[in-house]
Amino acid sequence: MSFLHPGYFLTFLALAPLIAMYLLKVRPTRKPVTAFFLWEAVFDQKKNTALFNRLRDLWSLLLLALALTAVTLALTEPQITGDRQKDLLLIIDHSASMNALDHGQSRLDAARKAATDILRGLNGNRQAAVASVGMDLRYESHFTTSPRTLLDAVRRIEPSDEPFRSEALANAVPPDMTIDQYRIILISDGCCAHEALDERIELIKIGTKQDNIGFVACDLQRLSDQPGQAGLYFRLASSFDRLVDTDVTLTWGPNDAIAKVIPVTVQPGINASEVYTLEAGEPGPWTATLGIDDALALDNRALMILQPQRPIRVQVVCDEPFFLTHSILAFARTSGDLTCVTDGADVVLASGVIPDAQQAVIFNPPEGTSWCGRFGSEVDRVRAQVQVQDHPVLRHCDIETLPFIGARQVELPEGSLVIAKNTDEVPLIYRVRDNERSALVINMDPQDSEFYYSAWFPVLVYNAAGTLMGRQQPLASAVPTGQSVEIPTLDLDNETTEVRINDQREAFRIHGQIYGPIRRIGFHSLNNRTGQWSFGADLFSPQETLLNNPETQTTANAIRRGRPMSVLLAGLAIALLLAEAILYHLRKVG
Amino acid sequence: MLLTDPAFIRRLETLTLLARKVLGGTLQADRKSTRKGAGITFADYSEYSLGDDYRAIDWRVYARLDALMIKLFELEEDVTIYVLLDASRSMAAKFDYAKQLVAALAYIALHSMDKVVLYGMAEDLSVITRPTLGRGKALSVLTQLEAAPTFGADTDLTGAVHRLCQWHKKRGLVIAVSDFFMPQDFEEGLKLLQWHHHDVFCIQVQDTEDQRCDLKGDVELQCVESGRVRKMTITQAEARAYEQAVRNWNERLRSFCASRGIGLVSTTPQVPFDTVIQNILRRGGLVS
Numbered sequence: 063m064s065f066l067h068p069g070y071f072l073t074f075l076a077l078a079p080l081i082a083m084y085l086l087k088v089r090p091t092r093k094p095v096t097a098f099f100l101w102e103a104v105f106d107q108k109k110n111t112a113l114f115n116r117l118r119d120l121w122s123l124l125l126l127a128l129a130l131t132a133v134t135l136a137l138t139e140p141q142i143t144g145d146r147q148k149d150l151l152l153i154i155d156h157s158a159s160m161n162a163l164d165h166g167q168s169r170l171d172a173a174r175k176a177a178t179d180i181l182r183g184l185n186g187n188r189q190a191a192v193a194s195v196g197m198d199l200r201y202e203s204h205f206t207t208s209p210r211t212l213l214d215a216v217r218r219i220e221p222s223d224e225p226f227r228s229e230a231l232a233n234a235v236p237p238d239m240t241i242d243q244y245r246i247i248l249i250s251d252g253c254c255a256h257e258a259l260d261e262r263i264e265l266i267k268i269g270t271k272q273d274n275i276g277f278v279a280c281d282l283q284r285l286s287d288q289p290g291q292a293g294l295y296f297r298l299a300s301s302f303d304r305l306v307d308t309d310v311t312l313t314w315g316p317n318d319a320i321a322k323v324i325p326v327t328v329q330p331g332i333n334a335s336e337v338y339t340l341e342a343g344e345p346g347p348w349t350a351t352l353g354i355d356d357a358l359a360l361d362n363r364a365l366m367i368l369q370p371q372r373p374i375r376v377q378v379v380c381d382e383p384f385f386l387t388h389s390i391l392a393f394a395r396t397s398g399d400l401t402c403v404t405d406g407a408d409v410v411l412a413s414g415v416i417p418d419a420q421q422a423v424i425f426n427p428p429e430g431t432s433w434c435g436r437f438g439s440e441v442d443r444v445r446a447q448v449q450v451q452d453h454p455v456l457r458h459c460d461i462e463t464l465p466f467i468g469a470r471q472v473e474l475p476e477g478s479l480v481i482a483k484n485t486d487e488v489p490l491i492y493r494v495r496d497n498e499r500s501a502l503v504i505n506m507d508p509q510d511s512e513f514y515y516s517a518w519f520p521v522l523v524y525n526a527a528g529t530l531m532g533r534q535q536p537l538a539s540a541v542p543t544g545q546s547v548e549i550p551t552l553d554l555d556n557e558t559t560e561v562r563i564n565d566q567r568e569a570f571r572i573h574g575q576i577y578g579p580i581r582r583i584g585f586h587s588l589n590n591r592t593g594q595w596s597f598g599a600d601l602f603s604p605q606e607t608l609l610n611n612p613e614t615q616t617t618a619n620a621i622r623r624g625r626p627m628s629v630l631l632a633g634l635a636i637a638l639l640l641a642e643a644i645l646y647h648l649r650k651v652g
Numbered sequence: 653m654l655l656t657d658p659a660f661i662r663r664l665e666t667l668t669l670l671a672r673k674v675l676g677g678t679l680q681a682d683r684k685s686t687r688k689g690a691g692i693t694f695a696d697y698s699e700y701s702l703g704d705d706y707r708a709i710d711w712r713v714y715a716r717l718d719a720l721m722i723k724l725f726e727l728e729e730d731v732t733i734y735v736l737l738d739a740s741r742s743m744a745a746k747f748d749y750a751k752q753l754v755a756a757l758a759y760i761a762l763h764s765m766d767k768v769v770l771y772g773m774a775e776d777l778s779v780i781t782r783p784t785l786g787r788g789k790a791l792s793v794l795t796q797l798e799a800a801p802t803f804g805a806d807t808d809l810t811g812a813v814h815r816l817c818q819w820h821k822k823r824g825l826v827i828a829v830s831d832f833f834m835p836q837d838f839e840e841g842l843k844l845l846q847w848h849h850h851d852v853f854c855i856q857v858q859d860t861e862d863q864r865c866d867l868k869g870d871v872e873l874q875c876v877e878s879g880r881v882r883k884m885t886i887t888q889a890e891a892r893a894y895e896q897a898v899r900n901w902n903e904r905l906r907s908f909c910a911s912r913g914i915g916l917v918s919t920t921p922q923v924p925f926d927t928v929i930q931n932i933l934r935r936g937g938l939v940s
Contacts, residue, residue: 090871092881093871093873093874096859096877097833097897097898098882
C-alpha cells in the first residue's frame, strides 16, 4: 500500500490537544446534594454497571483516537499497490454478444457495473473518458475529472445489435501514443479477434462460459428453374459442448404462418450449411426461429425477405430489332429480370437513334448533336481501354477484346462518366445524365462490329439495363448487421431513399446508393423512385454467437475499483465520532 | 425577610390572635396534663374522700346515686417548649424558612406565657436562646434566632437529645425542625425524647430540590455536610430511584411518628410559614 499524500500523517499531532480537550470536556461538574447518603444507597444497588461506567471515558477516548486515525489515513489517500495513477480511457463493449444473459444480468450490465466501480475509484483525481465500441468507436464523454459526467456517460451506453469490430479500436490508440500517456481499458466479453487488439489496450474480460445457438448465415431466394419455389439456406453455430437437437421453424407473412418445421441437430462450433426447398415460395417477410432458450436471444431468429419478381421493362427501338429483342427475351425466359415491352418501358434499348426516354441504352448514336453528346465522324482505329474498373456495366464482360467498329468522335456533355475509351481518348462507353434523363451510350455499330454474335452482347445489355435502373446487385434477402446495402436507385448520388425499420411510423431519409452500415436487427423497408424494397437485417456473426472466446483473457493491470479507501475511512471516522457523541450524550444526560 | 422586621412581626401578631381564637386564648389549652386539678375543663368523676373540696361535690349525682362524687378538672400548667432547629449545612437552603417557622412558634409560645428554649442542632447542640418567658422577651428571642448560624458537619439527633436531656430535666414539648436527612437515623433520638416524657412534635422542612432530581449525566456529587465526593452517572433510572428513596425515607418518618404518637408536619419553603402555622393551629395545635 502506498499513500498519495503521506504528509498528512502530521495530522496525528492533533492527537495531543484532542486528548487534552477531551479530558477537559468530560470532566464532570460538581453538584452539592443534601441527601448524599440516599444517593449512595441508590448507586450501591447499581454496582453491576460500574465497570462499564468507569471504562466509558476510556472507550470515548479510544473512539476519538480511532476517528482521528481514520481521518488522517483518509487525508493521505492510501492506494492499492500496482495501480498506475494515470488518466483512463474506458471503452465499454456494447456489441450484440454483450446482450447475453450471464447469471441473471446481461454482460453489458456487468460491464457498466465494472466501469462504474473503476470510475468511482478515480476519486476525481484523474481524468477519464468513456467510449463505447461495437462496429465503431463512439466517445460518450470527453476527458474529464467530473465523476457525474463519466457515470452519466456509462449509463447512456445502450445495448446494440452490432457485431464487434476490433479495427474500431484503432481510433482509440493514437499512433504516437506512449504507454505513459494514459491507460486504455476495454471492458468486454472478449468475443472478438484478440490478435487484432492493440497491445496497449488492457482488456478486462467479463462474463462466463454460456451455452448458445444461433444463426450465422441465412438466405432465401427464388428458384429460377422451378417457378413458385424458393430455396432456403442457413448455417448455425453453437457454444454448447454437446450435440443439441432442436427445430428451426420457418414462418411467413405478417401473421407468422408456419411454413416449415425443420428438425436440426446442432454440433459444437460452426455447423455445416443446410439447404431446403420451399414448395410455396411466397414473396414477403420470412422468419426462421430456433426452438431453444439460450443465453443470447438476438441470434435465435433470422429475418429474411423473399424478393418479389420485378423485371425491368425494356422497349427496343431499332430498324433491325431482332438481336436486341432476343437479348432481352433471353433473360425474360430464365431469371425473369428483364422483360420486353412495346410501351411503358423502364429502359429503352436503341440502336442508331436517340430515343426520347428517361432511361436509354444507345448503340451506334447517329452523327449530330443531341442531349447525350455531339457525335462526329467515325474513328478509324479503335482499341478499348477500361476507364472505371469493376463498373457494373462491364461485369462479366471482357470489353477490351471488342472491335468497336463504327465508333464516332464525340464531344461529351458536362458531367458524363466515361467507362471505356479509345486510346485516343474517344469515349466508347459512357453514361450521361440530363436532369431526369439518363443514358448509357455504347459508341459502336453492333451490326458492323458483329457484336450481336458476341457472348458479351446480352451480358452488356443486361448490365446496362440493370445499371440504369440502379439494380447492379440484386438486393439480398438477409443482411448481417455491420454491413452496407446497395440500394436500387436511378441516380447514384442524389437519390433520396426513405427507410423504415420494422414498420415504424417514423422513417428516416438517406442519400445516395449505399445504406449502411446496418446497425439494427429487423425488417428494413426502403422506398425511392425505383419502388419499395425490403430486406431482413440479422446478427449473423459467429464470434458473437459463440459467446465464449477462450483465447481472450483479462490483460489489465491492477486498477483501483469501487469507492476510494479514503471515502470508506471518512465514513468510518463519521461512525466513530457518532458513537463517541452517543457516549458523550449518555454521560451528559444519562 | 428579617425576623425582626416590623412586617414580619405583624404577621406573627396575626398568628397569635389566631392562636387565641382557635385554642381558647392560650397555647396552654392544648398542653393537657395527665394530672387532674383546678381547671375549668371537666375531666372525670371521683369518690369523695376526706379532705376533698366540698365545692367539687356533684349534688345531682348524690341525688340520683346516693353517693358523694366529686368532679375532677384538667390541670392546666405552664409548659417549657424546647425547639431543636437543625442548623446543619444541609439546611442552608431552607434555614431562613425554618427560622421563620421557629420564630412564629416561639412568638406564640411567649405570648401564651410558656417558657421557650431554642437550640441549634447539628452534631452538637448550640444554644440560640436560653429559657425565656414572657412576651416582653419576644424581640430578644427573634434577634438571637436571626443571628443563629449553620454549623457542623452532620446532624446527630440522638446526641443532641442526650445533651438536651442532660441540661433540662423538666419535661416539656420538644419541637424538632429539620429536613430529617440524618444518616445516623432519627428514630433513636425521637424515642429518647419520649422516654424522657417529653411531648414531641416534628416539623420537616424539605426543599423541592431535596425531593426531586434534575441532575443528568456524569456529575460529581458532593455532600454539603461532610464534603465527601462521589463521581456518578445519573440516568433517568437513577433519578427515579433517588426520588423514590426520598419518598421512602419520608414515609418512614411519617410511619414512625404515627406509630409513636408524634406530631408531624411536612412542608417546603414554597409554602408561606404562616400558612403552615395556621394549619397546625387549626388542627388543634402541636398534637399528633
